Amino acid sequence: MNQQLKKGILEICVLSFIMKEDRYGYEIVKEIGDIFEVKESTIYPILKRLSNDGLLDTYLQESSSGPARKYYKATSSARSYLDEEKTKYFEFVNIVTTFLSEY
């Protein structure tokens, strides 16, 4: 799959995954990585950019099993951004589906 396209879609999925509840780094890398077959080196930069853009906040929380975990939390502006991007994505998928079924 085209890398650029995949990155755009990953961004939406990562954001949506964190929107549901706060997630820690390894959890995101494992879940998203398994489903979309991408490595941590693709996911961490996306998390970093979303944080830079003010869509994600981070905080540390102790864990019982190991080191302190860095949790990602969606900010208030993330919700409207995600809704917009999801709408755009579904429109795009519709267009592509229609096109591919015609030609």
Next chain:
Amino acid sequence: MRNKDNFLNELNESLYFFSPEEKSQVIADYEELIIERNNDGEDIQNIIASLDTPDDIAKNYASELGIKYSIAKKYIANTKNKSQSKFNEFKNRDHKKSKVTQISDALVYFLITTGLIIKSIFKFFLTLFLYVTLICLIVSLILFLVLFNFDAYNFMIKSLITIGVGSGISINVIMIYGLNKYLGKIK
């Protein structure tokens, strides 16, 4: 084969375009990842091997954030860091602060920085230069042997030149080998 510390150190060097805080955040992310996967039963050595190389990781960050990744800039930034830390090491040795020591500090800082920059330029260009010379020598030797017709007088001159070229090549090979070994040691 990298171990965990090597890996994190190299990653730190590759992320030259980040501020120290941003760097340590990424390092912390990777440290967390390695420990979590280790807790899940994976061998540390395998985890490191499965990760991308530090340069590739840094390139991904750069492209995601719209920064152009440059090996030259990485080199310069790390040379600067090294000279800074060497300077601090030097500065902490004496505690008295007179005007004279301040000036000499500045001088030493200047010398250390220039030295390290020359070393990085030297390392890059001299190795390149040696390889280019080596290729030129081999090509000219082949051309020489192919293009001339054979006769006894020529043969004598030919062998003399061949010996000359041959020793040139040997000196080159020895220099390249020695240089790589030397630079590997002081790196």
